[in-house]
Amino acid sequence: MKNTGYFKDKVIIVTGASSGIGLASARLFGSLGAFVVMAARRLELLEELAPSVAPPERVLCVRCDVSSEADCTALIKAASERFGRIDILVNNAGLSMRAYFKDLDLSVLRRLMDVNFWGTVNCTKAALPYLLESRGQVVGVISVAGFSPLPARSGYCSSKFAVRGFLDALRVEHLKDGLGVLVFAPGYTSSNVRNAALTADGSPQGDTPLEEGKLMSAEAVAEKLASALEHRRKQVVLTPLGKLTAFVRGLFPRLVDRLTYSYIAREGKVPQSEK
Numbered sequence: 001m002k003n004t005g006y007f008k009d010k011v012i013i014v015t016g017a018s019s020g021i022g023l024a025s026a027r028l029f030g031s032l033g034a035f036v037v038m039a040a041r042r043l044e045l046l047e048e049l050a051p052s053v054a055p056p057e058r059v060l061c062v063r064c065d066v067s068s069e070a071d072c073t074a075l076i077k078a079a080s081e082r083f084g085r086i087d088i089l090v091n092n093a094g095l096s097m098r099a100y101f102k103d104l105d106l107s108v109l110r111r112l113m114d115v116n117f118w119g120t121v122n123c124t125k126a127a128l129p130y131l132l133e134s135r136g137q138v139v140g141v142i143s144v145a146g147f148s149p150l151p152a153r154s155g156y157c158s159s160k161f162a163v164r165g166f167l168d169a170l171r172v173e174h175l176k177d178g179l180g181v182l183v184f185a186p187g188y189t190s191s192n193v194r195n196a197a198l199t200a201d202g203s204p205q206g207d208t209p210l211e212e213g214k215l216m217s218a219e220a221v222a223e224k225l226a227s228a229l230e231h232r233r234k235q236v237v238l239t240p241l242g243k244l245t246a247f248v249r250g251l252f253p254r255l256v257d258r259l260t261y262s263y264i265a266r267e268g269k270v271p272q273s274e275k
């Protein structure tokens with residue numbers, strides 16, 4: 001990616017920076033001259049990865065479970081105390097699932113909402129005063145599942161639709177304040193997300209039904225994210241399939257429901273309904 005200097009000395013917080021899209025984004029922002037705050041639950045892993053993001057004086061690692069409001073408040077406090085300002089908050093930490101709602105322990109759906117939706121709300125609430133001061137940007141990493149439904153992901157879809165609604169409303173509230181609000185929806189991306197996805201009883205799937213090597217790379221997604229931020233875009237949907245699904249779903253919802261059912265059925269390891 002061409003370095004235009006846009007990210008130079010910007011203070012950027014990335015949640016879920018210990019893996020996948022978050023880690024690739026943290027590395028890219030670091031390479032473009034930003035101060036990077038890496039947040040996730042596995043602090044030791046973050047500290048191990050930090051040298052690949054930025055020199056010690058330009059990177060901060062913070063243990064944070066985004067489902068905890070107190071952790072998110074502490075994250076934002078640590079970032080502002082260390083670097084004196086906050087320019088960009090990337091709400092990327094996230095969790096997926098694989099189970100039909102009829103089989104689902106409701107604690108799974110609650111966990112998905114707590115991490116994906118409330119995690120975004122918690123961090124955004126704490127960071128907003130700093131972002132308004134810097135006329136900065138807040139991003140929600142959602143998914144194509146935040147535009148169009150996917151079977152066996154009712155909680156995931158709910159949480160991603162909710163993040164989109166929340167951020168779209170926030171954008172309008174701050175239309176005149178210079179706050180940038182980006183809804184960013186990757187398509188299938190190679191990462192640990194499917195291994196960590198929760199099954200009906202809340203245990204991790206521990207496997208992926210997809211050929212991860214054939215998916216978009218987390219690094220390519222990070223470049224798209226950086227470009228969207230630089231152009232202060234409001235909404236980005238990635239991959240041809242993702243763009244097509246989001247667009248056509250708005251026009252022909254019943255057709256997309258049937259196509260989605262067949263497409264996901266081909267994944268094999270995803271539970272299927274009997275009828």
Ligand SMILES: NC(=O)c1ccc[n+]([C@@H]2O[C@H](COP(=O)([O-])OP(=O)(O)OC[C@H]3O[C@@H](n4cnc5c(N)ncnc54)[C@H](OP(=O)(O)O)[C@@H]3O)[C@@H](O)[C@H]2O)c1
Nearest residue numbers: 016018019020021040041042065066093094189191192193
């Ligand atoms: N990969 C895809 O195909 C895809 C497609 C569309 C959207 N997305 C979205 O992209 C985002 C990143 O996912 P990924 O694909 O990069 O998955 P990933 O490799 O599994 O990374 C998820 C990250 O989130 C962190 N995390 C999970 N629960 C957390 C919590 N409670 N508090 C703080 N951090 C937490 C994990 O770190 P710790 O375990 O250390 O906390 C990890 O760093 C997610 O929001 C996901 O929904 C992914």
